[in-house]
Amino acid sequence: MSDFGPVQTRSPVLTVRRVDAYYAITIVAPQVAERFRSGQFISVAVGGDQSSMLLRRPFAIHDVKPDYGGTVEFLFSVRGQGTAWLAERRSRDLLDVVGPLGRPFPLPRDPVNCVLAGGGSGSAVLFPLAQSLRRRGCRVDFVIGAASADRVFSAITARRAAATATFTTDDGSFGLRGRLTDALGQVIEDARSDVVYACGPMPMLREVTAIAGVYGIPVQVSVEEAMACGTGICMSCVIPVVGEDGITRMARSCVDGPVFRGERVRFDDIGTIPFDALGAPGWKAQSGEGGVADREAG
Amino acid sequence: MSDFGPVQTRSPVLTVRRVDAYYAITIVAPQVAERFRSGQFISVAVGGDQSSMLLRRPFAIHDVKPDYGGTVEFLFSVRGQGTAWLAERRSRDLLDVVGPLGRPFPLPRDPVNCVLAGGGSGSAVLFPLAQSLRRRGCRVDFVIGAASADRVFSAITARRAAATATFTTDDGSFGLRGRLTDALGQVIEDARSDVVYACGPMPMLREVTAIAGVYGIPVQVSVEEAMACGTGICMSCVIPVVGEDGITRMARSCVDGPVFRGERVRFDDIGTIPFDALGAPGWKAQSGEGGVADREAG
Amino acid sequence: MSPDMRTRLGRVELDNPVLAASGCAGSGRELAQFFDIARIGAVVTKSVMLEPHAGRPAPRMAETPSGMVSAIGLQGPGVEVFLQRDLPWLMSRGGRAVVSVAGSGVAEYQELARRISGAEGVEMVEINLSCPNPAAQGRHFADDAAEAARIVHAVRSNTRSDIPVFAKLAPDVPDLTALAGACVEAHADGLSMINSVRGMAIDPRTLRPAVAGGMGGVSGPAIRPIAVGCVYEVHTAFPDVPIIGMGGVRTGADALEFLAAGASAVAVGSVNFSDPSACVRILRELEEALAERGVSRVAEVVGAAHRNGGAAPNR
């Protein structure tokens, strides 16, 4: 309907590749490719026409290419039945895809120094971001963390795309032993980073945000909440986020995010309705102004 | 568990062929092939591991071959979502199959003249029967009816396997215009048939049974009732059948059938519980003997 | 020839009988990215409350076989924002709005009815009776037919008379037919059914309830036979009361099932999550199915399952 919004397509699978612990699927989806901005994701129907799996599975867009009018690649590890089904796709199969979805990463106007921190499959979303940033003349440094060597994401690409690439694994099987957040501070210092971009599990994002705070630099986090619709209609993916007006709202990760300013996300209150959130039980007493509510999340 | 009963196997698809309006799938299933007797069927799980289609789909066994330790072929037309999914299988896919199921056709001891009447895909089950009968020295005549030429089943094989093969189509596009039952009487006369075997829709089976009655010869019908389990545990596939003791019982098509003696099936009462059936409302008053119930259907 | 799809719901006639269900269509804007919102019968709005509402803590949903369990807790901006922002937007796009209202007592429903009835662009009001009644330990209003009737009466008598008021029922109530009867006696112009079915999923990894607060509502194709049964039974008891049927509508054939059971329209819920263009697809499939069987007006099939006597013959 719109030239900017997401589209729904039946896209043929071009290739399915195995990359260490991950699968990479490339689909032909010109309309998605053309609209894509880094940080956005797609959602894929799984299990075929008579699937018992009602919900789509969201995946970060890892790469878009101009081939065949526009291809889109996403990477995933097999986690449950949906990803198991995806891993069995072959080329020429059709996938029912909706995208691109979500708010993209905001890009800096000036050629600043950017550190990109990705945990596990959360790194996927940072590769197209690195490209966009470099096109704007930004310096890019990667910090990539994973449980083990086979879960480290595209090490070679990361090295190629960035000024430096630092790797951490929990078991020390690749790069530094330890967590991504153990290494991040040093990278920020060495690279004189001006901004952090991060994607990964919620506890990691919280720590990354804290570290950025220590260095007084802004941080953009991309969250991976469970999503029923991905299009903003179901309200299942909410987290408490502080608005520009200082008011906390239950914001939808799928359309108000998945990218948020790290400082705005109330990490400690995720899984709760903070007492001071707009519309929380007992909230009524505090409000007064009429205009306030107008900007709430949904 | 038993050497005679059905088995459950995950069987690789050997070939999927398109034959006019039908699909023919051959699977490698030695244990099914080895146990098979003509008239039996298999049931196939459809839609994959996360299918929303709970129930298996039953199909007559059309052919078994010794290749690869034992193969089984079934034929089907696409009717709904389950058969649509089956039609998309490719070789090497695995099918979850249970079989062989059901009571086979009883074979005559002597080399008598047999007429085999099949309507639509109901003909499938008659081909292995024809083989078995010929091995016993029986004369076989085929009468095959269908809606149109592309639904006539294996005309060439039928001609090869039988003394005569008569075809009818509703639209006259192949063989005689009309219904199978219009031609059956003449075939019985010409071939001096001693017994009729029939498979097809219920109204056809009723008419075939009536015609056999006119000629005073026995008839074995194979019914295709909707089945939830195919193994005798759910009681969903019942039809009223008169037992040897003259008492009507609600018999399970899947294990007490699918082959019944035509005269025993109360065609006019299908879809009802006949008032005189064992255990029908008000039945109690009629009964008295204790032993009777012992032989009921389920 | 394409069939006449118009359907009547009390005093209102809709262009076609496919609606987007409450809470499953956002504000309409989100779905409008995928199709022209004016093409479907109407959009039932997320249930509106008087004040902003933050809803329930996350996690709010889990997938289940052919369905999902969810507990959103009526998150929403409150009636003021709704009337200022969402309703005018729907009107501007030619969408027709069925406004769903939710409250915590008769007074709130009454006040909501007054506010909404005065606004422009309200075609119908749907009363969400599956809201916790603070005066009854959080049991739903729908659990108590007398309480439900009081709410229906309050909304009806505070809504402009040309705006039909439908009561939305849940299946898991003590006596559905009695509840429906109480609503009709309280002058509901029609009934919407069904809301989601109480249920729970437990995360097999953590062994804890997958949705915060434990219980949630089951929705999606899984509940369709339950929903069709409810529509059939209530239509049997009240053949003249129009029904909006819902619960797992995924295809045109599913819509037809509801119409045959006695619904005059259907609403598409959770399936919008998995297929954002579901409403228009279902409408097209329904049109095709009707055309195929030579039906000239959709109204002809409403209640068909009651007229054809008994079950389908065995194939």
Place this chain on the structure above:
Amino acid sequence: MSPDMRTRLGRVELDNPVLAASGCAGSGRELAQFFDIARIGAVVTKSVMLEPHAGRPAPRMAETPSGMVSAIGLQGPGVEVFLQRDLPWLMSRGGRAVVSVAGSGVAEYQELARRISGAEGVEMVEINLSCPNPAAQGRHFADDAAEAARIVHAVRSNTRSDIPVFAKLAPDVPDLTALAGACVEAHADGLSMINSVRGMAIDPRTLRPAVAGGMGGVSGPAIRPIAVGCVYEVHTAFPDVPIIGMGGVRTGADALEFLAAGASAVAVGSVNFSDPSACVRILRELEEALAERGVSRVAEVVGAAHRNGGAAPNR
């Protein structure tokens, strides 16, 4: 090390907590073609009545998303044949029998209990309360807690005291917890839940109900969240009453869900239709799942979802 799978249901201890559900296991003989019937916890027999019963007219079932609707109408040979033929057969194979009883009034249940209690090889009795009560226009006994309690009392007091009596509940009753409470007060030793959920499918070709008589029972994975919710709620109210949980158990993980919700055993129903070896597969999967999480006794996970407080954290 493989976990200790023994589970206690009142006075009886079963080797493991995976049962075949009533009406979904035939006489045991049919499933025995696919696995050794002695390997599962027990077989719950098709509900037995005093006299032979022809059941309902066909068509008796229709497939629905992740489930089915059925109306069999308790076809069966009557208690005499059952005791002469089916029960001895089960015993001869080392199977353990939970005998399900169904009647049309207190007197019939009482007589059944007497007959069954005298037989050898009866481990437990399960009372099917979802039988039409002729004295209440065919509503089920389960719809009336007082009537249900009378039946439970009648069966309990006519059954040998070492044989536990479980009452089997349906979810769509006016007040499930109240019904459970009434059964417990009437000295039921435990509860089985849930029976299938009322529902209907309409054949989109004929537009007539797909099952003769219209309404049937919905079963299969589709109803699992409803069933888990029922078990969770009743276990909350009566934490000491053992429960046999069922409704759409398809995998070991599903069985674990029921145990965590508060069931001491699970019964596999419709999934036996689609996978005749389901019971042993589920048992194996459950064992593996328990071993993986280092659980040494299955009893440890019973009710786990109540102890771990609140919902799973968001991933």
